[in-house]
Amino acid sequence: MSENTSGGFIRRMFANDIATDLAEGRVLELAEIYALDAVNDDERAMIDDYIKDAPERPEFLDRVREAREALSVSFAPEEAPPVGLFDNIMERITTDAVTQPPAEPAAPPVANPAVDDLAAARARRAERTRTGGARRWIVGAAAAAVIALGGIGVGAYVSAQNDPVNQVLQAQDVQKKSAPVPGGGTATISASSAKDSFVVLMDGVAPAPEGKVYQLWTLPKDGSAPVPQGTMDAETLSKPAVVKGLSSASSVAITVEPTGGSSAPTTDPVLVVGLSA
Numbered sequence: 001m002s003e004n005t006s007g008g009f010i011r012r013m014f015a016n017d018i019a020t021d022l023a024e025g026r027v028l029e030l031a032e033i034y035a036l037d038a039v040n041d042d043e044r045a046m047i048d049d050y051i052k053d054a055p056e057r058p059e060f061l062d063r064v065r066e067a068r069e070a071l072s073v074s075f076a077p078e079e080a081p082p083v084g085l086f087d088n089i090m091e092r093i094t095t096d097a098v099t100q101p102p103a104e105p106a107a108p109p110v111a112n113p114a115v116d117d118l119a120a121a122r123a124r125r126a127e128r129t130r131t132g133g134a135r136r137w138i139v140g141a142a143a144a145a146v147i148a149l150g151g152i153g154v155g156a157y158v159s160a161q162n163d164p165v166n167q168v169l170q171a172q173d174v175q176k177k178s179a180p181v182p183g184g185g186t187a188t189i190s191a192s193s194a195k196d197s198f199v200v201l202m203d204g205v206a207p208a209p210e211g212k213v214y215q216l217w218t219l220p221k222d223g224s225a226p227v228p229q230g231t232m233d234a235e236t237l238s239k240p241a242v243v244k245g246l247s248s249a250s251s252v253a254i255t256v257e258p259t260g261g262s263s264a265p266t267t268d269p270v271l272v273v274g275l276s277a
Helices: 006-023 027-035 041-051 057-074 085-098 113-148 154-162 164-169
Strands: 175-180 186-192 197-203 212-220 227-232 241-244 249-258 271-274
Touching: 006 027, 006 041, 027 041, 027 057, 041 057, 164 186, 164 197, 164 241, 175 271, 186 271, 212 241, 227 241, 227 249
Parallel strands: none
Antiparallel strands: 175 186, 186 197, 197 241, 212 227, 212 249, 249 271
16 A cells, blocks of 8 residues: 555554554554554554453454444445545545644642652643544544545455455455345355355344354365354354355355354254355
């Protein structure tokens, strides 16, 4: 991505802050710029290393996913934006950020050294809060710019490069199959040999009974045991699931399993769909 894109714009502004944010536990503030690919390889590695065991990991991943979903929904390659739209948006972002109301002036210093130390600590904390708020505002505005500019390839770049779902759905060789699910609804399998992956999307399917979840399995071509590929509960049932290893699988199956899933199927599949590698 060139330095004229919103990713480069954000990177120039915030590259020096990422290590500080991680050191001070503000990793959630980095989710949107991570999703927008507005970090370099070293910064991404720092964030990945921090988040792998962090308690904020689920919320961080949710925010990254939501940002990428917003981009993918808004991407429309056939629409040409007005000339100069990107420059106008970037100018407004910069102008508005600079013209935000200034902070209230600090009270005159107190002679007492202990009070001086306390006031200084409060001032530093307030400054960090103002800086973080401005950064979140600008990142949000830049994300809106990416969405608005999807027609000229910025949104396409972010989606295709960072979102495994869109990597499959936008692949040139993608093939789709839909099958009815007993009880109502359909399951659509979108497979790409080039990506060696497929996407499963359930539409209109009722959640599994209480204490149960749907579980995905791939059935290997060599006839070996089914391979577990994740579960879908009531919350995740309507969201797309990406599965790697298309080339080694003959079919995808869905069973109903106890909450948390099983290491091997415990029930007959409710659905089996053949795959084409």
